[in-house]
Amino acid sequence: MTSLLHLEAVNRDFGDRRVLRDVTFDVAPGRLTGFVGANGAGKTTTMRIILGALAADSGTVTWGGAPLTRDVRRRFGYMPEERGLYPKMSVREQLVYLGRLHGLGADAVASNVDALLTRLGLGERADDTLEKLSLGNQQRAQIAAALVHEPDLLVLDEPFSGLDPLAVDTVLTVLREYTERGVAVLFSSHQLELVERLCDDLVIIADGVVRAAGGRERLRQTYALPRYEIRVDGDAGWLRDQPGVTVVDLDGAHAVFDLADGVDDQSVLRAALDRGPVRAFRPLTPSLAEIFREVTR
Numbered sequence: 492m493t494s495l496l497h498l499e500a501v502n503r504d505f506g507d508r509r510v511l512r513d514v515t516f517d518v519a520p521g522r523l524t525g526f527v528g529a530n531g532a533g534k535t536t537t538m539r540i541i542l543g544a545l546a547a548d549s550g551t552v553t554w555g556g557a558p559l560t561r562d563v564r565r566r567f568g569y570m571p572e573e574r575g576l577y578p579k580m581s582v583r584e585q586l587v588y589l590g591r592l593h594g595l596g597a598d599a600v601a602s603n604v605d606a607l608l609t610r611l612g613l614g615e616r617a618d619d620t621l622e623k624l625s626l627g628n629q630q631r632a633q634i635a636a637a638l639v640h641e642p643d644l645l646v647l648d649e650p651f652s653g654l655d656p657l658a659v660d661t662v663l664t665v666l667r668e669y670t671e672r673g674v675a676v677l678f679s680s681h682q683l684e685l686v687e688r689l690c691d692d693l694v695i696i697a698d699g700v701v702r703a704a705g706g707r708e709r710l711r712q713t714y715a716l717p718r719y720e721i722r723v724d725g726d727a728g729w730l731r732d733q734p735g736v737t738v739v740d741l742d743g744a745h746a747v748f749d750l751a752d753g754v755d756d757q758s759v760l761r762a763a764l765d766r767g768p769v770r771a772f773r774p775l776t777p778s779l780a781e782i783f784r785e786v787t788r
């Protein structure tokens with residue numbers, strides 16, 4: 492059974508620089524959580540603290556409400572930013588080695604490794620040394636290494652960087668299979684479009700501070716501007732004279748506009764209908780890139 496990973500007020504300094512400030516968020520079982528932030532925002536440092544590769548100065552990390560022990564961490568899978576496989580060893584050999592290191596029996600390891608390599612599209616390359624593989628395939632092998640011992644929590648540092656769209660889909664499908672089994676997955680990325688497409692939950696960090704965290708749809712609603720799109724038959728220029736309306740974009744019959752606080756969207760719709768047919772009228776939800784800009788500025 493997997494559990495909830497919870498970080499509470501985690502702080503970390505390097506020298507006189509505070510790199511993480513009161514970092515608090517959850518990684519829930521069965522959910523893909525995207526960890527986004529600019530270069531140097533603190534993602535890798537946070538992940539290394541979760542994995543125990545680095546100590547926090549203060550704050551706690553718990554798994555199912557209990558502090559992390561070495562045994563609990565053995566049930567975690569990690570793909571570090573500095574990829575960790577040996578270039579001159581065959582992919583299969585090192586995955587088997589890693590599985591054994593995590594305490595799996597020889598038979599379980601052999602079947603896990605074969606299944607994983609097939610799922611990740613590396614079945615044919617299993618006996619090649621890592622250095623012989625393309626960069627995209629090396630990346631898939633690194634992901635396999637984080638999965639080989641059937642972890643309860645997966646922590647992946649930029650797992651999608653350098654993958655072509657097909658490989659992104661393959662890896663995503665595999666990660667989804669894990670979340671469907673209840674595994675909790677945290678991955679960092681600076682590719683906002685990708686994170687937006689993939690994630691159930693998001694954590695946005697800037698300068699070591701979590702600026703927003705929670706379900707993707709809830710965040711979208713929380714940061715939704717009162718912004719609307721309208722398409723009419725004639726020219727929509729009259730919107731400029733409508734009280735409480737600020738036109739953001741106008742292109743003939745199509746317009747995007749913001750509404751002032753307290754102005755009823757239906758009154759704008761009625762005003763449009765008084766002038767003729769309305770072909771489209773809808774509130775616009777912000778993209779992750781817009782939310783990111785909003786919370787990190």
Ligand SMILES: Nc1ncnc2c1ncn2[C@@H]1O[C@H](COP(=O)(O)OP(=O)(O)OP(=O)(O)O)[C@@H](O)[C@H]1O
Pocket residue numbers: 505510528529530531532533534535536537572
């Ligand atoms: N061992 C270290 N010693 C000193 N400073 C460090 C160390 N590790 C990280 N830092 C600093 O901490 C800050 C956060 O780095 P971190 O690697 O966690 O960011 P990140 O969000 O993962 O960025 P990136 O996307 O570039 O990997 C950066 O300013 C970095 O220079």
